[in-house]
Amino acid sequence: MKKSFIFLTFIVFLYSCQETDHFMRINTSFNSDWTFTKDSASLEWDSIHIPHTPQIEPLVVNDQWQGDAWYKKTFKKNPESKKTFLEFEGVMHEAWVWVNGYLLKHHQGGYLPFTLDLTDVLEAQNTIVIKVNNEDNPDIPPGKLLEQLDFNYYAGIYRNVNLIETNSVYITDPVAARKVNSGGILVHFDSISNKKAIAKVKVHFRNESAEDKSISAKIEFESPSGKxxxxxxxAVEVSSNSDRVLSTEIDIENPELWGIHSPRLYRVSVKLMEGEKTLDIKQLTTGIRAIELSEDGFFLNGENLFINGTNRHQEYPYIGYAISDEANYRDAVKIKNAGFDFVRLSHYPQSEAFLDACDEVGLLVMNCISGWQFFGGEKFQENAYQEIKDFARRDRHHPSIVFWENSLNESPMTEEFMIKANLLLKAELPYKDTYSAGWIDHPSYDLYIPARQHAKAPGYWNDYDENARKIFIAEYGDWEYYAQNAGFNQTAFADLSEAERNSRQLRGAGEKRLLQQALNFQEAFNSNLKGEHTIGQANWLMFDYNRGYAFDIESSGISDIFRIPKFTYYFYKSQRSSAISYPEPLESGPMVFIANFWTPSSPLNVRVFSNTDEVALYLNDKLLSKQKPTRNKFSSELPQPPFEFELSEFEVGTLKAVGYIDGKEVALHEIKTPSEAKEIKLKIDTSGVEISKNQEDVVFLYAEITDKEGTLVPSFDGKIRFSIESESAELIGQNPIKAEAGIASILLKTKGDLDSVEVFAEGEGLESDRLILREELK
Known part of the structure; x- marks a missing residue:
């Protein structure tokens, strides 16, 4: 799969022989060779690489570090460049930037980029110093005190830094230009059909040379198939030290449409020309897709689609937000592999790397400004308005984005704020397919996005007024069960403790609780499908995460914080049609999964998740039953209800499920009764995305504890110690760490220039294991 979001950073645009007297744009990663300290008076600064977090946190973050962090770097000026810019993709959440002693920028806001023009202060040798602060600040969204916040805002320069060098006539940055419905390259497609799409293109540029210029633009669209x-x-006349916009339309015949099953992308290249000479080249990637939100539902490329999705927080254990582009991509792959076609970016703008990944794997996106249960004063509101402008300008070319949540999540916004927020969004993106989303049912929003806990059981939003706007259930499956107001009278609820009926279950909570979590999500999913005016849903949530106010990990994720799936993950995976086929690294097609460990204490009501017609269950090769899906009041509306098998007794051995479609065997899953823990099996999780050869990267290492036959022992919770031999990689995390449900996890952080990496895992009474990284990646 092409990873344009990685490679574009490093593209150097070369020029032909007749253009050798003109400097061309160069984009260079500025992530390496920084130093860092928490004490600016210190004589000792640590060598670090961006993305960076000032503090390695514990696994459970109940006292997240806050304070000042200082970064410094020296660099030489390129004598050939005419203009020099520095782009910061994300700094949490307040930054002061000095270059050669000049304060060039004071920026507030932790989730969106800002760019500095360094040109006038550069010397032959230069020093940049940055002070970063992430302490509580009610003026900076989300604004709420960390100790009361439902997520964390981890410190540091945690996203990429890019050095951009251009000619004195150059295409601007869309965020830095601060132009309404302009800045940089703006591409929007109108009148989209299978036969033709009209591309409307604007190019905003500046002439900072000493001469007036006559400038034109050559605009090129390259289709996914290479056309x-x-x-x-x-040409337009542009005076010295002024800016202009070039506009045009391009008819694209028989466009290759972007969709969730075929995410086809176009590369757009724009050349600024002075006669025959090229002065600047800039590229972006986008897609052509028709979306419509109407009384009849949500339509993608003319097809009515009920959107099935999830929510995502961007944190990793220990390192917070400081994750690589590849790590962001792997999260997108995991979300798609879980059976989802949509992700809500709760509750803040996330990295362009993740959005690029969503474009490439076919995930619809609800883009969000930062907010959670807080509405601040005038300065806070000004910063929130600026976020709306900036995320529209940064993200407008992503075909994956279908909804813009320009709403402060669960916050008491004023009517004035909501009206202005929507006016700002529509000014930036004045198109009929720009759909705003708000958690308050206000007419200024195109889409109403309540969570299930915002209504009463048992109907929730199924009886919403048919004359009102469409509904998207932005969160479900968690809080209503945590608060015990589900109202569905699940059969087992009376016999369950508060902890047992909760959807918040760690992966090591045991089969009973993991199955209850799966049933809770299933029941809410099934209920959501009864809402006549509901166009889609996003469960809460994909991955476990830490919160500022809590002393435990929020565990309603369908995968844990290390991205290891729980039973519920496979329930969602089974809801995707078996007929869908994706290329690697994505997973698709028929599947079957036995949600059981098959031990003497395991439930004899065996639940099997599958997207097949029938499932046959075998015990030690003896057929127990061959069944259709089990439809009941908890599964009446589901695309694919689970299969439930009632077994009379436990027998040591192998439980095997075989899935059939049209009478043919198409999927198989088997589990074995584990015996005594004997061995460790090391695995690395790249999700099909190769470890970066250019930048630092971070991946999960898993030590699976197995018996002598290689069967995972889910009851094992002993300590595992990891060690490493490498000059180009390190381990990050609690070490030794207790295994959870038979798996111990740690982070492996790599440098771009990897040498041989050997990782070891050992535990008392277990046969240790070794993993050689280069061999593993071949």
């Missing part, structure tokens, strides 16, 4: 369309605009 190229190009058009040269008429």
């Amino acid at each position: 190229i369309l190009s058009k040269l605009t008429e």
Whole structure:
């Protein structure tokens, strides 16, 4: 799979022989060779690499570090460049930037980029110093005190830094330009059909040379299949030290449409021309898709779609937000593999790397400004308004984004704020397919996005007024069960403790609780499908995470914080049609999964998740039953209800499920009764995304504890110690660490120039294991 979001950073645009007297744009990663300290008076600064977090946190973060962090770097000026810019993709959440002693920028906001023009202060040798602060600040969204917040805002320069060098005539950055419905390259497609799409293109540029110029733009569209369309605009006169916009339309015949099953992407290249000379080249990737929100539902490329999705927090254990582009991509792969076609970016703008990944794997996106249960004063509101402008300008070319949540999540917004928020969004993106989303049912929003806990059981939002706007259930499956107000009278609820009926279950909570979590999500999913005016849903949530106010991990994720699936993950995976086929690294097609460990204490009501017609269950190769899906009041509306098998007794051995479609065997899963823990099996999780050869990267290492036959022992919770031999990689995390449900996890952080990496795992009474990284990746 092409990973344009990684490679574009490093593209150097070369020029032909007739253009050698003109400097061309160079984009360079500025992530390496930084130093860092928490004490600016210190004589000792640590060598670090961006992305960076000032503090390695414990696994359970109940006292997240806050304070000042200082970064410094020296670099040489390129004598050939005419203009030099520095782009910060994300700094949490207040930054002061000095270059050669000049304060160039004071920026507030931790989730969106900002760019500095360094040109006038550069010398032959330069020093940049940055002070970063993430202490509580009610003026900076989300604004709420960390100790009261439902997520964390981890410190540091945690996203990429990019050095951009251009000619004195250059295409601007869309965020830095601060132009309404302009800045940089703006592409929007109108009148989209299978036969034709009209691409409307704007190019905003500046002439900072000493001369007036006559400038045109050559615009080129390269289709996913390699077909190229190009058009040269008429030249415009632009005075010295001024800016202009070039606009044109391009008809694209028989467009290759972007969709959730075929995420086809176009590369757009824009050349600024002075006669025959190219002054600047800039590229972006986008897609052509038609979306419509109407009385009849949500339509993608003319097809009515009920959207099935999830929510995502961007944190990793220990390192917080400081994750690589590849790590962001792996999260997108995991979400798609779980059976979802949508992700809500709760509750803040996330990295462009993740959005690029969503574009490439076919995930619809609800883009969100930062907010949670807090509405601040005038300065806070100004910063929130700026977020709306900035995320629209940064993200407008992503075909994955279908809804813009310009709403402060669960916050008491004023009517004035909501009206202005929507006016700002529509000014930036004045198109009929720009759909705003708000958690308050206000007419200024196109889509109403309540969580299930915002209504009463048992109906929740199924009886919503048919004359009102469409509903998207933004969160479900968690809080209503945590608060015990589900109202569905689940059969087992009377016999369950508060902890047992909760959807918040760690992966090591045991079969009974993991099955209850799966049933809770299933029941709420099934209920959501009864809402006539509900166009989709996003469960809460994909991955476990830490919160500022809590002393435990929020564990309603369908995968744990290390991205290891729980039973519920496979329930969702089974809801995707078996007929769908995706290329690697994505998973698709028929599947079957036995949600059981098959030990003497395991439930004899065996639940099997599958997207097949029938499932046959065998015990030690003896057929127990062959059944259709089990439809009941908890599964009446589901695309694919689970299969439930009632067994009379436990017998040591192998439980095997075989899935059939049209009478043919298409999927198989088997589990074995584990015996005594004997061995460790090391695995690395790349999710099909190769470890970066250019930048630092971070991946999960798993030590699976097995018996002598290689069967996972889910009851094992002993300590595992990891060690490493490498000059280009390190381990991050609690070490030794107790295994959870038979798996111990740690982070492996790598440098771009990897040498041989050997990782070891050992535990008392267990046969240790060794993993050689390069061999593993071949």
